[in-house]
Amino acid sequence: MTLLDPTPATLADRLAGPPVGRSWADMDEFETFLDDGGIVEAHDDMPEAYRTEVFRFIELHANSELMGGLTERDWIPRAPGLRLKQIFLAKTQDEIGHAHLLYMVAADMGMKDREQMLADLFAGRTRFHNVFHYQAVTWADQIAIAYLVDAAAFASQRAVFQNCSYGPYKRVLKRIIAEEGFHMRHGEEMLLRIAEGTRIQHEMFQAALERWWMPAVQLFGPDSSPDDPLLAWHIKSERNEVLRHAYVQKYVPLLQGYGFDIPDSGLRHDPVDGWLISEIDWSELRATMRNGGPDSRRRIATAAGSYADTAWVRDALAAAS
Amino acid sequence: MRTFEVFLKKAGKDEFRHVGAIDAADAELGVTLAREAYVRRGEGDDLWLVDRTHIVVGPPAFVRGNHDKPHRHNDGAAIAERRRQQRETA
Ligand SMILES: [Fe+2]
Ligand SMILES: [Fe+2]
Numbered sequence: 187m188t189l190l191d192p193t194p195a196t197l198a199d200r201l202a203g204p205p206v207g208r209s210w211a212d213m214d215e216f217e218t219f220l221d222d223g224g225i226v227e228a229h230d231d232m233p234e235a236y237r238t239e240v241f242r243f244i245e246l247h248a249n250s251e252l253m254g255g256l257t258e259r260d261w262i263p264r265a266p267g268l269r270l271k272q273i274f275l276a277k278t279q280d281e282i283g284h285a286h287l288l289y290m291v292a293a294d295m296g297m298k299d300r301e302q303m304l305a306d307l308f309a310g311r312t313r314f315h316n317v318f319h320y321q322a323v324t325w326a327d328q329i330a331i332a333y334l335v336d337a338a339a340f341a342s343q344r345a346v347f348q349n350c351s352y353g354p355y356k357r358v359l360k361r362i363i364a365e366e367g368f369h370m371r372h373g374e375e376m377l378l379r380i381a382e383g384t385r386i387q388h389e390m391f392q393a394a395l396e397r398w399w400m401p402a403v404q405l406f407g408p409d410s411s412p413d414d415p416l417l418a419w420h421i422k423s424e425r426n427e428v429l430r431h432a433y434v435q436k437y438v439p440l441l442q443g444y445g446f447d448i449p450d451s452g453l454r455h456d457p458v459d460g461w462l463i464s465e466i467d468w469s470e471l472r473a474t475m476r477n478g479g480p481d482s483r484r485r486i487a488t489a490a491g492s493y494a495d496t497a498w499v500r501d502a503l504a505a506a507s
Numbered sequence: 508m509r510t511f512e513v514f515l516k517k518a519g520k521d522e523f524r525h526v527g528a529i530d531a532a533d534a535e536l537g538v539t540l541a542r543e544a545y546v547r548r549g550e551g552d553d554l555w556l557v558d559r560t561h562i563v564v565g566p567p568a569f570v571r572g573n574h575d576k577p578h579r580h581n582d583g584a585a586i587a588e589r590r591r592q593q594r595e596t597a
Contacts, residue, residue: 190569197562198510207567229564276547283544290528300530358527361545504508507532 201294205231220420225353228294239415240352241295248288249307249314250339251362255281256489257318261328273372277332280365287358294354308490310477315339317401319479326387326394329380332373334395334402334437340366341433342406349423381444388445395441396449403463404471406430435460510559511537513544515551523555 192206200206209231210216216233226232258278265271289300298306306312317335322328343363350356380387410417410425417425438448438461452464473479477486508530514523526545531537537556546554 190566192566194563194565196560197512197564198559200564201559279543279547283547286529286544287527290530294528361526365548503536504532507536 200229201296205229207231217418220351220418224351225356226351227353228296235415236419237295237297239419240355240421241292241297243416243421244288244292244295244352244355245298245303246313246315247343248285248292248303249312250318251281251288252285252307253314253318253485253489254335254339255279255285256485256492257322257331258328261322261325264325265328266325270376274328277369277372280369284362284365287361288355291354291358304493308486308493310482310486313475313477315405316471316474316479317398317405318485319474319477319482320397320401321481321484323397324390324394326380326390327397329373329376329391330394330398330402332369333377334373334398335405336366336369336373337437338402338405338433340370341429345424345429346422349420351420355421377444381446392446395446399449400466400470403430403434404466404468406433407471408466408468431460434463508532509537511541511556512559512562513541514555514557515545516553516555518552523553526550528559529556 195203195206207227207230210219210233213233213235216236220226226236255278258274258281262271262274262278265274289303292303293299303312307314317331317338322331340363343359343366347356347359347363350359377391380391406429407426409427410422414422414425416422438453441448450464454462456462474482477483509532511529511531511534513526513529515526516523529537529541529544531540534556538554541554541556545551
């Protein structure tokens with residue numbers, strides 16, 4: 187007996203099969219739906235261009251969380267004191283956890299499974315955020331990352347969360363943003379300690395700031411193009427240059443307040459526009475995002491190596507069940 | 508490998524809420540990994556995992572078929588209007 191047409195399917199079949207949810211006649215109808223605050227779900231018959239762009243964006247985010255987590259991990263043994271060691275253990279787990287949630291969401295879009303995404307990352311075929319292509323030289327670099335990079339990531343993720351049209355992504359972003367908030371607070375506490383420390387500690391952070399200020403500012407990317415599909419489709423809720431400007435307004439006075447110099451000789455304060463930084467040469471970011479940054483090769487090789495080294499754990503767990 | 512949907516509930520209030528999914532070889536590993544991925548800061552006290560192949564999804568068009576039933580609602584406007592009139596004449 188068949189009561190329903192189509193008959194109810196399982197969630198697994200539904201996500202694996204052809205889209206059975208809502209569909210839209212054309213891109214105009216779809217964009218109107220998004221402009222009205224519509225939320226797209228994994229089983230919806232979304233336009234292919236939207237599926238591809240959103241998938242790529244989430245994959246980039248997932249890769250970045252994983253690469254960021256591995257950077258944090260490198261510093262666990264060298265963290266000064268037990269409390270900071272615990273904090274960095276927890277932070278590493280958070281970042282790897284963020285990667286995990288995002289890879290689940292990305293895989294459900296039906297374009298690549300997690301194994302393929304990881305294989306592409308380790309082969310250098312896909313991308314991750316610019317800030318994870320640089321080397322952390324001293325503990326002060328870790329503080330700069332925790333304070334400046336996490337704050338930049340937080341600001342851009344929050345802008346995605348605000349108005350995000352892809353439901354599964356929006357839901358995991360809520361958790362990710364909450365946890366980034368803890369990272370930022372840890373970062374500022376560490377900054378406060380080192381700022382109030384010895385002259386050598388102060389110099390250490392100043393040197394780290396000189397390495398990390400530009401990458402952090404560049405994280406927001408060049409000015410958004412007027413036809414950026416991610417803006418039109420309500421994945422990004424704010425233009426890159428607006429986020430970058432807001433970040434500069436907040437962090438220039440904060441860092442100066444702690445007695446540090448912003449490494450930008452062209453930095454100036456305008457009575458109307460506030461803090462203005464020098465013109466950015468975006469060729470560095472473009473090269474970095476093609477995995478041609480100063481530490482890209484080593485980073486990717488380390489990530490691939492650690493995945494290969496832990497294969498036995500995954501194999502043993504799979505075999506034990 | 509099985510894919511589980513993860514649900515969390517705080518003690519004493521609210522309902523279970525879906526929080527995401529987790530891949531694991533079996534139920535025991537699923538619970539272990541779900542705790543590490545979703546319950547690091549007291550997000551819930553009760554944890555449910557449901558294998559994705561066991562969740563039945565209602566066809567959306569069928570579910571929506573019940574939305575357009577105004578006679579099942581009452582916004583109380585008629586009564587509010589009547590009471591207002593009574594107050595004004597009193
Ligand atoms: Fe993160
Ligand atoms: Fe973080």
